[in-house]
Amino acid sequence: MGEDLAVGDDLTVGRVADLVGVSVRTLHHWDSIALVPPSGRSWAGYRLYDAQDIARIHRVLVYRELGLALAEIGRILDDPTVDPREHLQRQRTLLRERIRRLERTAHAVDEMIERTAMTDEKTINLTPEEQSRIFGTDWDPAYQEEARERWGSTDAWKQSVARTGSWDAARWQQLKAENDALEQALADALAQGVEPGSEEAHALAERHRAAIGQHYDCSRSRQVVLARMYTEDPRFxxxxxxxxxxxxxWLRRAIEENARAHGVDPETATWE
Structure with a gap:
């Protein structure tokens, strides 16, 4: 981290941002939601962070890296029944679990790379087992068959097949990492009270649309149709x-408000 903070030293928000590797804006937000409020203020009113504040920030960063939403992190850190040592032990356990999952994923990617070298094939079709290794144990191969039955005759399906046909396991893993990051950003926005219809919510809706657009062209009207499933299909x-x-x-409302802002009526939106 580049700097040691001794007990009794206080740092300004700018110094803390440089120290822990987050933006000043992030620290201001964490203060506003009482996730990491600074312990003191300077005579001029500037935020001042002490060693305990820095330790709490590091705990937040670890939990966020593990995929927890900010609201959940706050509840964990403020639990009066859990002491700092227990927090560290819990984080260590969660980190080890994540490391094991990443190692399994890396092994699966290595297998795909080796198979490509052995067969000299330009494309790789993932088996259900490989999909489960890469995408997680909640992946159900039946999802793909169901999708084929529902949309197999559409231009979007054909476009998706053409675009993804040459993707290897590493590309799919990259896509999953991007999707995980997007979903975390969505969860954080909800926890932070971001309102659908705001500029921040619009940006996330467009980021969501761009993610779909890697598979097939996704207009805002199509995105609205997809968003309906997020509340109407129990699995979504x-x-x-x-x-x-x-x-x-929240995501459905964010998508609908973004579409409305661009001249699309969510009530009458269709796939085409």
Missing amino acids: AAHYDQLAPGLAA
Whole structure:
């Protein structure tokens, strides 16, 4: 981190941002939601952070790296029944679990690379087992078959097949990492009270649309149709609400308000 903070030293928000590797804006936000409020203020009113504040920031960073929403992190850190040592032990356990998952994923990617070298094939079709290794144990191969039955005759499906046909396991893993980051950003926005219709929510809706656009052209009208499933299909709702309670409904509203801002009526939006 580049700097040691002794007990009794206080740092300004700018110094802390440089020390821990986050933006000043992030620290201001964490203060506003009482996640990491600074312990003191200077005579001029500037935020001052002490060693305990820095330790709390590091705990937040670890939990965020593990995929927890900010609201959940706050509840964990403020639990009066858990002491700092228990927090560290819990983080160590969660980190070890994540390391094991990443090692399994890396092994799966290595297998795909080796197979490519052995067969000299330009494209790789992932088996259901490989999909589960890369995308997680909640991946159900039946999802792909269901999608084929519902949309196999559409231009979007054909476009998706053409675009993804040459993707190897490493590309799919990259896509999953990008999607995980997007979902974390969505959960954080909900926890931070970002309102659908705001500029920040619009940006996230466009980021969501761009993610879909890697597979097939996704207009805002199509995105609205997809968003309806997020609350109407229990599987989609469960997926998003597992990340953060109420996220499915929030994301649908964010997508609908973004579409409305661009001249698309969510009530009458169609796939085409």
